[in-house]
Amino acid sequence: MENRGEAGVLSAVKENIEKVIVGKSDVIDLMLICFICGGHVLIEDVPGLGKTTLAAALAQSVNCSFRRIQFTPDILPSDITGFTMFHMKTGDREFHEGAIMSQIVLADEINRTSPKTQSALLQAMQEGRVTVDGDTYILPKPFMVCATQNPVELTGTYPLPEAQLDRFFMRVAMGYPDKNDEIAILERGGARAADTLTPVADADDILALQEKLESVQCARSIMAYIVDVCRRTRESKEVALGVSPRGAIALMRASMGYALLSGRDYVLPDDVQKMAAPVLCHRIIMRAQAYIQNQTPETVLEDVLRFAPVPAMQD
Numbered sequence: 001m002e003n004r005g006e007a008g009v010l011s012a013v014k015e016n017i018e019k020v021i022v023g024k025s026d027v028i029d030l031m032l033i034c035f036i037c038g039g040h041v042l043i044e045d046v047p048g049l050g051k052t053t054l055a056a057a058l059a060q061s062v063n064c065s066f067r068r069i070q071f072t073p074d075i076l077p078s079d080i081t082g083f084t085m086f087h088m089k090t091g092d093r094e095f096h097e098g099a100i101m102s103q104i105v106l107a108d109e110i111n112r113t114s115p116k117t118q119s120a121l122l123q124a125m126q127e128g129r130v131t132v133d134g135d136t137y138i139l140p141k142p143f144m145v146c147a148t149q150n151p152v153e154l155t156g157t158y159p160l161p162e163a164q165l166d167r168f169f170m171r172v173a174m175g176y177p178d179k180n181d182e183i184a185i186l187e188r189g190g191a192r193a194a195d196t197l198t199p200v201a202d203a204d205d206i207l208a209l210q211e212k213l214e215s216v217q218c219a220r221s222i223m224a225y226i227v228d229v230c231r232r233t234r235e236s237k238e239v240a241l242g243v244s245p246r247g248a249i250a251l252m253r254a255s256m257g258y259a260l261l262s263g264r265d266y267v268l269p270d271d272v273q274k275m276a277a278p279v280l281c282h283r284i285i286m287r288a289q290a291y292i293q294n295q296t297p298e299t300v301l302e303d304v305l306r307f308a309p310v311p312a313m314q315d
Helices: 005-017 025-036 051-061 077-081 115-127 179-187 203-213 220-235 245-261 269-283 288-292 297-307
Strands: 041-044 066-070 082-086 093-097 104-108 129-132 135-138 144-149 170-172 239-241
Touching (some): 005 025, 005 203, 025 051, 025 203, 041 051, 051 066, 051 104, 077 082, 077 115, 077 129, 082 129, 093 135, 115 129, 115 144, 170 269, 203 245, 220 297, 245 269, 269 297
Parallel strands (some): 041 170, 066 104, 104 144
Antiparallel strands (some): 082 093
């Protein structure tokens, strides 16, 4: 694609996605930040809000390969990672790639499959590779898993364990559109298919953005602020398991991604505060009695951000 600079690429991709996703500018921003940070996203919301369309629109906009895996109880790990077979005539082993061999993978209703199959995603999400029968296969780049789950219908589901949740860079919710946006959706005649979009960027543009991310400056005072926020979640009386160092790293990189999306090469405390909820809330495990007192990870994080000293930025 033509050389438009980082801001131009991100703006073009966002505008393209908004042709099919109405009124969800903040969610699209989070998806783009997650993508340029090399992370994975868990989209948690009720059916019919455009979770699948959002993932497909992102893949179509950046001209990346896209596969959808419909997770059901009978899905096997080999369906995800692939498997090897012996060729009866030649005696050679042949690798048959699984659905994970794509640049953007939609793991639809991930909590409806067994923990054994869920765990098949762990190595791919953490290392960008899969191991099948002792052989390691590198996944295409850029690579992102977009997983969805319905938080309402829990019958017959397998809640994601903490280790799996921690692999997700962000957790986001689509939310219902407001009245005007819903009217706009109806005026279009319903949801528009993502495959009608024309690519406005390519994989090389995303890889260039991922490389550019490394040059975004995060001052030591900002790092100290991030660590302070994460440590305070561990010290809260309502929390059974606070944010790990991996979560602190994710918050720093998400803040760098937000700065890049905003056209800056340095991180502000505001960036950390904006990214805290989508990056940290799913990493906070509450005590049982906390829910009785109407305490949630979101309320705990709000208190943490309210009382954590904010570093002063020097000119």
